[in-house]
Amino acid sequence: MYEDGEYGRGLVPYLSDAMMNIGTKVTYQTVIYPSASDDWILAELYKLKTMQTRVFVVHALPDLASRLFKKVNEVGMMDEGYVWFITEGLTSQLHNLDHKEDLMQGVIGVKSFIRNSGKLFDFKKRWKREFRSLYPDDDETQLDTSGIRLYDTVFGLAMALEKTQKEKGDSAMDSEGTRALKGGSMLLQSIRNFRFDGLSGDFNICHGQLQSSAYEIVNIIGTGEKTIGFWSPKNGILKMLDNETKGIKPVMWPGDSPVIPKGWEIPVSNKNMLRVGVRIGGFDQFIDADIDPETHQVTMTGFCVDVFKAVVDALPYALKFEFVRFVSSDDKRPAGTFDDLVFNLSIGGYDAVVGDITILAYRSDRVAFTLPYTEAGVSLVVPIKDERKSAWIFLKPLEKELWITTGAFFIYTGLVVWVIEHRVNKEFRGAPHKQVGMLLYNSFSTLVYSHSKCLCTLLHIILSHMLFVWFIIC
Structure with missing residues (x-):
């Protein structure tokens, strides 16, 4: 879910590609206009609630995010089972959100990690003093990571400009007194290869790109943020940045739940079920049906059924299904052979078929088979000499x-x-x-x-x- 505009569209395509590269599928994207009404936001949230996915990523500015999470709580999408992530732009400005302790409990966010230092502490102290002197009637605000990086950027640009002026002297400026820089290419080269120790740490511009720093992973709990881990380009996700212990600390998820959500649920409005055909009458160990004499409820058992259920449970999404027996009208014997069952599947009588069905060429022309239960591999069949026909066979015992x-x-x-x-x-x-x-x-x-x-x-x-x-x- 992202805010419409340059801010939202600038990140989402790259974020989607990065998720796809690690095997994470983005099933739906919601664009929210800053001027969208609360009713429109509610309608969009109800649409998302009818889907299977329960993991959401929000990329929006604080004003729109406050309205969004207020409606998220109203429709019950901040309960147990849901997962909410927010991007750096919102995480670094959580102090500007109203009532975040009531609206965003259990949300996980990421932001650039800036290590505390004496230089940074002194700068924040001077900045607060200067802010009070300039805006005495305004509420005190905090300096976020974006502001610190902006200061480092301006500071680095000033140093690069000063270096260019020293190297070219007066010829660096326009002779007509407009103070226009004539050594633009030299300045650009200085910026591209500039590196210094700034307030945010190692400020390194290499080949025109600011080198990635570590990110801090936070969990919103109560009125504050709890650091649960870090991410660095070299080591990935770590519990502590100073060691190489993989993983993150325990997370408090939405609904005050310590249990890791599955990430998907069966939607209430989803009435479609997968019709799985089964043929009874073969080997009971593979597939069989137990019928309750009182309720007449049919329970499918057997090795094939266990394998099918295990595969369904391993899927990263919900799959509702029902077993439909392939039986005659008297409900006592099979309605046909396995060939008949495969034919019914091919014409749409079933969505899938489970059983000990032999994979044959003419059946494969009609339907697609899964891998057999035996371990996959290649075998070599060669003729062997029958030693039972030897004249010395009597010596074998x-x-x-x-x-x-x-x-x-x-x-x-x-x-x-x-x-x-x-x-x-x-x-x-x-x-x-x-x-x-x-x-x-x-x-x-x-x-x-x-x-x-x-x-x-x-x-x-x-x-x-x-x-x-x-x-x-x-």
Whole structure:
């Protein structure tokens, strides 16, 4: 909301562009003429009240701002849930507003930050004394940031002019005595690169632009202003300018509420609701309907419904909707397939559809789908070799531990045979390599031969047990 005129139009386009660059949408702009009647202001406020947005920025001079905020309170737009910001031009002149403690509680404003110094204190003291001497009958007024910057500007211009005169001497002025400056280009160059320590701090003009200083963020509480933070071009928003703690201090919002407003509400006059079609009869985990037997009220449940509600809650604006079941006339079975549901959506039967609907090409020609529930990504599908058709597939169940156990058992069997037979059977005697060969031979031939050469009866009993063990393993 801005005042019509050069003051209002000079800032609003740049402010709108800056908000757009950070993702903030300006949904509506209201131009208020300084001569606008109170009834016109009321009508415009009632129009704004029917919209969803509850965040407003006011860029106006004190006279119009006083009238505006008086009507804002009358229509109830200074209650809890609303957010009001005012620009620097109004914030720096809050002392000129009447009854601000009654009209602007919870409003947030920004103004140029000027650090207190001894030089500034002495200047304000001299300025008040001079003001009383010149206007003894007027009420005492305060020197705002604009006045301090204006003083620095005039002071800097005077210094630049003095520097130009010293460098060019008498040739700097018109010879005809009109005191017209002839060295205009030199003066302009001096102004463009001028820098000094003024009342407002570092007064630095670089490439024709006054360099941005820090801004103070204030919250109007009671009869005064509470500093809740600062903004600097280098560090952004800070709690204190001397450290780098991000954020702002607690804010008292309109309606004496410490809770941060959402910034939007559902307008009372908004009767339009989004018709969301749902098809019952598939997987209950995705979507289902619970019907109250007494009131016959239908409550939609399921994963798809939960996702849809979560998305709606995350929207930065209000969205009213109602679920409409896609059922037949007897209210017991679906009115058709998912293709029929998609077709009804395409012809305007529903505004949206929620459910476990498969994304297919011919359906995408009719309607637009949201992203699937699965995580987005790219997969590569390649042919693989089917190892189940291998001739060695029977070896797959045999793990490494089983092979080691089987080998150890073979050696153990041969060792038992050798221990029992080598004392009574000459076949198990001789050179060591012959005995080792006989040990391994008897071990691996247990399943094939009857070992009739073995003389010990005990060995036959042991080999019978060994045969049973091999049978179990196989």
